[in-house]
Amino acid sequence: MINLGRQRDSMAVRFPISANDGWSVVREIRNLEVQVEGRTVRTRRIQGEDPYWGGGSVPWAEFEAKFPAGKDVLIRVAYTLDGTGYFPFTSFNYILSSGAGWKDSIGKGEVIVRLPYAATVENVLLAGDTGYSFSSDGAVLDGKQIRWTFKNLEPTGEDNIHVELVAPAKWLKVLKERENVAKNPNDGEAWGRLGKLYKEIAFLPKELRPDPGGQALFELSKQAYEKCLALKPNDAEWHAGFAELYWWMYNTTSWSDPQNDTYLIQSLDLLKRAIEIDRKSAKARELLDIITWNSPGYVEQAGEGYVFVYLTATPTRIPTRTPIPASPTATAEPTATAMAMSSPTAAAVAVAAPTRTPTAMAEATNAPMAQPPDAPMTEAPIEPSAASGKTGIQVCGVGLMPALALPMAALVWGGRRRESRRKQGR
Numbered sequence: 239m240i241n242l243g244r245q246r247d248s249m250a251v252r253f254p255i256s257a258n259d260g261w262s263v264v265r266e267i268r269n270l271e272v273q274v275e276g277r278t279v280r281t282r283r284i285q286g287e288d289p290y291w292g293g294g295s296v297p298w299a300e301f302e303a304k305f306p307a308g309k310d311v312l313i314r315v316a317y318t319l320d321g322t323g324y325f326p327f328t329s330f331n332y333i334l335s336s337g338a339g340w341k342d343s344i345g346k347g348e349v350i351v352r353l354p355y356a357a358t359v360e361n362v363l364l365a366g367d368t369g370y371s372f373s374s375d376g377a378v379l380d381g382k383q384i385r386w387t388f389k390n391l392e393p394t395g396e397d398n399i400h401v402e403l404v405a406p407a408k409w410l411k412v413l414k415e416r417e418n419v420a421k422n423p424n425d426g427e428a429w430g431r432l433g434k435l436y437k438e439i440a441f442l443p444k445e446l447r448p449d450p451g452g453q454a455l456f457e458l459s460k461q462a463y464e465k466c467l468a469l470k471p472n473d474a475e476w477h478a479g480f481a482e483l484y485w486w487m488y489n490t491t492s493w494s495d496p497q498n499d500t501y502l503i504q505s506l507d508l509l510k511r512a513i514e515i516d517r518k519s520a521k522a523r524e525l526l527d528i529i530t531w532n533s534p535g536y537v538e539q540a541g542e543g544y545v546f547v548y549l550t551a552t553p554t555r556i557p558t559r560t561p562i563p564a565s566p567t568a569t570a571e572p573t574a575t576a577m578a579m580s581s582p583t584a585a586a587v588a589v590a591a592p593t594r595t596p597t598a599m600a601e602a603t604n605a606p607m608a609q610p611p612d613a614p615m616t617e618a619p620i621e622p623s624a625a626s627g628k629t630g631i632q633v634c635g636v637g638l639m640p641a642l643a644l645p646m647a648a649l650v651w652g653g654r655r656r657e658s659r660r661k662q663g664r
Contacts, residue, residue, distance in 0.1 A: 242341065248305065253298065337393050359379070362379060366447060430466035437456075474512040502529075506546060
């Protein structure tokens, strides 16, 4: 920052250390360290207006700094912030609007998010909303960095930076499985695990990700599952896992193209094969229960088996699903109602399976993913590794301009997380 006056001056500089996250939770940064001209200074805790939403009273940090006339003074603020959101995604926010109180506009600024691996459309969500957060427009992927730049900015709340990512804990697993299949291309289990990981990060709770990475991940998941089944043609669970991919995709496309049942048929073909291999396959039975409830014109329950109606008759569909609310909450996810269909009377192909309880039928929905936790999950830092150094995320905002400087901040985040409440499976 620079003192534009003619006399030496000093002031109490304030830095926001917390804000309401939009879900009525005030989240606070940790490990705050402030340096003025390379010298660490003490801070004191005060209360001030919420820097993001305005009003209220939230903690700020305050420290003393001296500003000689006409001389640039470098102020560096570093801290740790946990990512928030629904696993396997996580989000970070960087507040620029607090700079509105400075003299004139911010001449030039840059916000940089540094990842521990290459930033790609698959691991950075560049469009759409996960139901918790989103990524700000104008992001540029450059190697391991995500960048936003601006000039002559008089910031408002609309200029605050948001970034939505695949949680690094999850993406690091993807990279590990990629290495596994590269070293052992005939390892069917590794291909299956890779397909499952791609599947889990390709979809939001109700649909395929609308950003470019969503479709790319769907194709990658499909290819990995195909290689898995080519190597393990008699594995019922991996057939069922592949079927789930097509079922989730059907849930996405059926809203815009209700007459196209290609993905549903592909899912049922795989499930039929899974039940033929192992009629007790838990994954296949679970998914067939869901499809039977939602799409009785394609598959139905018949005693201890299933009737694959679609093989011998053309179903007549009567969609009755409830539209998804435009603004989902952080604590609840809308549940779609069943899709009612008329059941053809033509002969059908039946495959035996153990009897399922009424509870399983009652709980079945067409949601492509398990219900998220009641509250957004918080990510804890990854431990540094010898191979990659600091494996967290660093977010730095740097501005150099004639009149003032945007303070530098570093957010370090990693990927050790609480155990997911989502069921493990294929």
